[in-house]
Amino acid sequence: MLTATVTSKGQITIPLAVRRELGLKEGDRVTFLFEGGQALLVPAGGRTLMELRGALAVKPSLAQDDYDEVRRQVGRELGQAMLAEDSR
Numbered sequence: 001m002l003t004a005t006v007t008s009k010g011q012i013t014i015p016l017a018v019r020r021e022l023g024l025k026e027g028d029r030v031t032f033l034f035e036g037g038q039a040l041l042v043p044a045g046g047r048t049l050m051e052l053r054g055a056l057a058v059k060p061s062l063a064q065d066d067y068d069e070v071r072r073q074v075g076r077e078l079g080q081a082m083l084a085e086d087s088r
Helices: 016-022 067-086
Strands: 030-034 038-045
Touching: 016 067, 030 067, 038 067
Parallel strands: none
Antiparallel strands: 030 038
16 A cells, blocks of 8 residues: 655655556656545556546536536546556
């Protein structure tokens, strides 16, 4: 198990073993996905949210004004797609 300490500015240093495992280099971006009180850190692959806009279909059962639920759904689906891509 690896741990990191949060600084007074809310920053952490990602341990070397984690950076190596994820292939992270200086300047790389990471995404935090939240599920059930836990956070998952995944490489962002250089893609921004604007580049991903429209990439995933939103289930029609969601109310248009329920943006928080849409964000959670997109985060879950994006995280699953990224993990599936990495496992190939």
